[in-house]
Amino acid sequence: MSQILSIMKWEFLNRMKSKVFIITMILFPILIIAMSIIPSLLIMQDGMEVYRVGIVDETKSINDILMQKLSTEYNLENGESKFIPFVFDFVKDAKISTAKNEIDGFIVLPDSIILGKDAEYYATSLSNFKILDELRRAVNHSVIEVRVQQENLEIEVVNKLTKWVGLNTFEISESGEASEGDELVSFFIPFATMFLLFMSIFVNGQLLLRSVMEERTSRVIEVILSSVTPRQLMIGKILGLGALGLVQLLVYLAIGFGALYFRGMGQAIEIEHAFWMILFFFLGYFFYAAIFGTMGTLFDSEQEAQQSTSIITIIVVIPMMMSSYFITNPGSMVTKVMSFFPPFTPFMIPLRFGTGIIELWEAVLAAVLLGLSVWGMMILAGKIFRVTLLMYGKRITLPEIIRWIKT
Template sequence: MMFGLTRKTWTIARHEYLVNVRRGGFIFATLIIPALGLIGVIVAAFFGGETISFLDEQFSGATQKVGVVDRSGLFADVPADFSDDFVLYPDESAARIDLLDSRLAGFVVVPADFAAGGTPQAYVRSEGGLSSTIAVESGRLTRFLIRGLLAAQVDPTRLDQVERLLQDDLNPVALDAEGQPTTADSSAIFSAGAGFIISFAVALLLFISIFTSAGYLLRSVGEEKENRVMEVVLSSVTAVDLLAGKVIGLGALGLTQVGVWLLSGVLITGGLGAMAAAATAALNPGILILALVYFVLGYLMFGTLMATAGSLGTSMRESQQIAGIFSFMAAIPWMINGLVFANPNFIVARVLSWFPLTAPMMMMIRLPHGDIPVEDIVISLVGLLITVPVVVWGGAKIFRTSLLMYGKRMSVKEIWGTLRAA
């Protein structure tokens, strides 16, 4: 923030954080999302049959083998590099017993005419859940079957070549507008896709964080106005100290809530968390830094606007109605999200990026797509860097005056007069 932060600002920030983090409403809202997620996982597993084994599979990380019943004679034994994943069974009934006893993720019957074009048949338990399905549909089983099919007929070197092709992802080279390879490392398709998803998820979480915190600001200011505490506080601190303290403290509160949601999401989804972490590593740090800049500027702007809205209303309901105007502005970019996906540089998206009230959200949505014109970034940042201090300055002035107007809302004329006053 452009104003010097005083010790009192931090006192207020700490107070706001500690008082609100203990509130039943905050604890409920913070825990309900992970709880619902967990319940969802448990219910899905329960209806799938074996809750305990499902959870065990999800959280223990233990993997089960896939059984192979060979009627083709091509799989006399399991090659060493497949032995961790596959086990041979003499007949289908033995494999079936082990599958039903949950000792196998699934099993596959290789028909006698496999070499002549016969199709293998895979089996899983209906209660086996996601891990069973993944086991029998994985590329690893395909490679195992190809190895068996070709081993006796193809030169081992050629077989290795085929396997490498199956094993490794193609590493595309990205071309720029002139058809030249870009200097940026356009690593794997997975990394690029995951990087986009993670960038988008980060933008979404930052958006949620901004509005969670702004919502707390609105409520905090509205309640203090209703409780008549403001005048006591304003006799000890300046309006700017008070506003800054609230913005910092409740911003931290919003981040805490989103952090808990994120952490619980990683814990509940288990393996997905590891995938997300891997993808985050592939995330463009430039995009991440820019997203954080838009987050900070966006939060300062919307936080101040919400606090001001809280001070303007004569009741919480009225404050929320005023705040709705700003929430709507911020939500516009998300309303045209689908269009941005199709073309992140279409003109409406660009114009919304230049307008300060929609810029933070619009840019956070566009950034993960990459290839955003530099002028859009510059215009949006300059616009925000001018707007945020003006909003904070004006907000603090209106905040100070309107906080003391009990039972009466400031008119537009009065707001203008307050802003013009020295």
């Protein structure tokens, strides 16, 4: 027992003492927060660039209104007009101009647009969806205005009648309280929850793999095994790096909660989620530790190990890739069923807590299922690594592994 503690302490302290480890631990969540917030802030902000847009109006009746709307209704931060419209008679002229980079793109308003045909837009780049949105709005408003005129109606009356109604969003917590919801937060929290668990489980799982592999390739293992049993060694390592992972997770949570609080979204914090995150961190970490720890005994080089861990990473990335589906459909059968699949459970149950759509019994059942899988994985791992710890430079085949498991 005291030897397990010594190994734990050694694994934990050696990494905690490393400045690189501490710096990356703190920098990492800050970077993630920055990465998730900055692009959305940038997109929402109006750029400083003027957009030159051509208009080919086959009806000859819309371009005046459209030109006026484009040049007066959309402004840059400095107050200047965002769009500079140019009128073309023929599509081919507009195309040449675009190719020469005299304009950034052009709108084609076909003859029958008043009767319901769609407009067309051609440009060298279609990636700025905010510009497209604004052009779509300007064209629509212009066409509607022309239609209204042709029907001899008052545009002010029509505008009044068709005034857009907004949809303000509120989130109801389990206690029944309603709070002003923020779509960014309600998407960001479940995703961040999943991502933090992924990071803390995987970073420490890989550390475990490397730690085992290093002891084998450097042959330190021989001296260690004359003092402790393979089981004690593995337990000590797994617990030591698990403690390290817990510290990481707590730092992440503190930074995450701090960031939410600082942005005035303190109400989004629910302390019991932290409890579930920590529980599923441990279960998930033990599950993957059994795999990574054993892999550390199977490979002799970083390269080989990297290749095989990438297979596991691909499996685990599946729930990450599907996360936006899970977040937008938290009550769907697919989400529910996948969250009970043990390799996914540690990431998906906390995500579901983040969305708020989960029953207590589901979380408990998932924890029990994952707990049983951890137990099974540990037994399997134990059968393999007690044989492979001392095998160097020999490529181990799958049939061999199966034989060791059977004995």
